[in-house]
Amino acid sequence: MSDLDSAAGTPTLGPPPKRRRVHDDSLDSTPRYGTPDGARHSSPPPAGRLPDQSLSIRRGRPRSRSRSRSRDSGSPSRSRSASYSRSLSHSRTPTRSRSSSRSSSRSRSLSSSLSSSSSSRRRHHPGTTTAQTHHHHHHSRRNRSDRAPILPSYHPHLGLQGHAAAVSQVRISPDGRWIASASADGTAKIWDARTGAHLDTLVGHMAGLSCVAWAPDSDTLATGSDDKSIRLWDRVTGSPAHAVMGGPVGGSGGRNGTAGGARGGRTGRGPLLGHHNYVYCLAFSPKGNILASGSYDEAVFLWDVRAGRLMRSLPAHSDPVSGIDFCRDGTLVVSCSTDGLIRIWDTSTGQCLRTLVHEDNPAVTNVCFSPNGRFVLAFSLDNSIRLWDYVSGLVKKTYQGHTNKAFSVGGCFGVLTDIDDGTAEKEADGTVMRRQAFIASASEDGDIVMWDVGSKAVVQRIAGAHTGVCFWVDVHGATMVSAGQDGIIKVFRHRPKGVAKGNGIPNGVNGVNGQENAAAPDNAAADAELQRQVEADAESPGQHVKEEQL
């Protein structure tokens, strides 16, 4: 954990400036927040702007799943049917048990490592941070004039703790205000993306969760579980979303959906039942009227969300369906499978329109459409992420540099604008707002890696974001979240190079030992944090000057 510090700043290739560590005398005024993670980004302006960006970004968000399911033997997953489910359950159980055993020991180990990290952070940081920020300053100066590319520069902001097992997927809501996490502990949790406050725990599934998806209105979410069911939840109440047939009907069908719900449909507030095996990936259509689900039963189901009715089942693959996404206008669905195929479907007819296979035929574990819907990004178990032009059927880019051999880790497109970069207001009005896309992915070594879409260069690497495998990364503008085997959800904020921040919220998980659902700065801490920010804001001008002089 203690390398979080360095994670934020250092071991990156490419553009990010080398960071010299220089001592700065302003430290004493801001002793505690000099951390390089400069979580300052919770400061009002960026947060307030978030909603504006939500639309475009939501489109780009991948819909996919990550999972604590190990495919350690990698290739075995490609074995066929009969032996299949067996081999699956084999490989699955170990992970599960492992993670649960981890969790028992976790509180101890974590908190200790945490406290050490925070202390170490404090120790270091005098030397580190300010120097960095100072450096940024120079850059920004220059950058602003010649409009250098917007580069992702995400820094740890919050650590959300509360899941009792590995977190398989984490997603930011389309409006950027909420975070939903799905965990192997059988629950999903909703968090406030800004403060990290834990808002709700969604309990109802009978087995671990593999996936979670937000409806476009950010008010409904769907979770998919190993109990073969999909549940729809109301974000506001934290209870199951209404179904068409309310009232007394639900009684027999099982409010909790344990028994007797109709297959291919939904009773009362019960779950969506129909899949014959673990539900592994979910995606809402851009209008929110259709939910697509992919399962270990090798089929893709399209559900009428309003009625909770199975609309269409697509005989999609010959191996578990590992990823699914809708394109921006909702007319196409992409699915992928460990059989190595990526298929594009017509939502309205249910026909397969295109199949993409790479020559080496690696198992594909996650797919998503590009923000404009013209490309498909596929994550495969040969340590590669490929950008496919699905019309021509060609691979346009291959991104490498992360580790992905055994797990289905996830990632997505991220889009940063001048606003995120803090350069917008300072520019002359005439300048066109730029949008810069990048690709973010989790890595099995616990890192988060980000690539430039065009050059395929790694533009940022957050090393050691998680202990163990990092399963999932989701980006929404200046906010990035990740989840991993360690059961922790990390929130990162993009800190533009130009906007130097002298302070920051202590990064990582701050030591709330083993406490359930703790966001790093918990409420009391958040208040204090706010106070600190205010103070820091007041101070910062002077500080900036000082830095520049250096």
Add this chain to the structure above:
Amino acid sequence: MNLLLSDDYLLQDYPEHITNTIRSGHSTCVRFNRKGDFLASGRVDGTVVIWDLETMGVARKLRGHSKNITSLSWSRCGRYLLSACQGWKVILWDLQDGKRYREVRFRAPVYGAELHPWNHHQFAAALFEDQPMLVDITDSADVRYVLPSVPKRSNPETDAALKEKQAKEDAKHMTTAIVYTATGDHLLAGTSKGRLNIIDAKTREVIYSEKIASGIITTLRLTESGKDLLVNAQDRIIRTFHVPNLSAADLDPDTIQIPLEHKFQDVVNRLSWNHVAFSATGEYVAASTYNNHELYIWERGHGSLVRMLEGPKEEQGVIEWHPHRALLAACGLETGRINIWSVTSPQRWSALAPDFVEVEENVEYIEREDEFDIHPQEEIQKRRLDQEDEDVDVLTVANGGGLGEDEDAFRMPILFNLGESDSEEEFVNVSLGTLRRKSPGDEDGGDDATGEDRGPGKKTGGPGRGRGRKK
């Protein structure tokens, strides 16, 4: 986006088969919104139901009328829906919250009401045995203007006797159908005497009048461009006309010409037509027939009959053509079901694997010179990666894919509590996914029965058989 991948443009542009039947109560009229993703249906009991065409499920139910719905009209943005009923009432619904946005009462049953194409605060209504009205609801109190039905007279009679005679005649002129032109500057009105009147929406005067049919005009419809007019009249003839640009600056009312283009009729069977519709582009004309089960589709280029659509053994009433697709919706008169005809394309099996190609005839395969050469794996990989130097744009949305403006467009909220909201329609879950209404006496049976998919190649989950696994 699916247009990039599909060959559907090769398909016929008029529907072929009945593909779906949807039902909610007894529907009497239907209307697509402009984008074509929702279909509004009006029921005999006064309920308006909004269908989501993507899921073929109910998206919203609007309750406020108590009599048969006679017409529906969507606002351009798709957020407002104007419904008129026989109960002398017109309601403008806000689909954001499903509430009544405005309600206007008349002193007669309403034949039909149409929203101004650009301004949802204005509509025109044709009333039964009464003069048509133009209603402005911009302010909280609605302003009504009576519109004329009588033909324009160039030289007002001075003779008292003649005048009286004219007045008597005029009283027999009733407007039976009224539509806005594409710009909304004018209204086209059809009368009970078979006359077409063009009314200036500002001055509310008839600027042109012509007898175009020998019977009552029952339906007037314009194409999207507003350049073609489709008229159904009780004289068993469907007519199409060219409409000049009435909004032209130099328009002289006295020189307006509305030339007749085609007359469609069945001279053998002497059929009369219940309702008519233009296709999306106006290229085709479809009609439902009186006392007959078939739908007729004519092509306008040559004026020839191209297709008679078979459907359920039931006479069809109101018929609507989808705004972009080859899809027709019609209300069965007897059962009140909404039947949907469209085209189904077969699965192209070349899509199922990248190296499959559909060929017309046998092709001799010629092996490439280096096809079986063995290269070191790394080299291939490296070469491959080096070739990826093309610029990719993952952000810019190629416009022209149709619905580019949907960023700020109205989006209907997704409701989960449709069932709970209507108390009179409690469902009982009989068995696996089978529903029936709680009160067995109700004639409607299961209320919202959706999607009997009939199309070939559609493999849809009825409850219970929800998976297609090939093993």
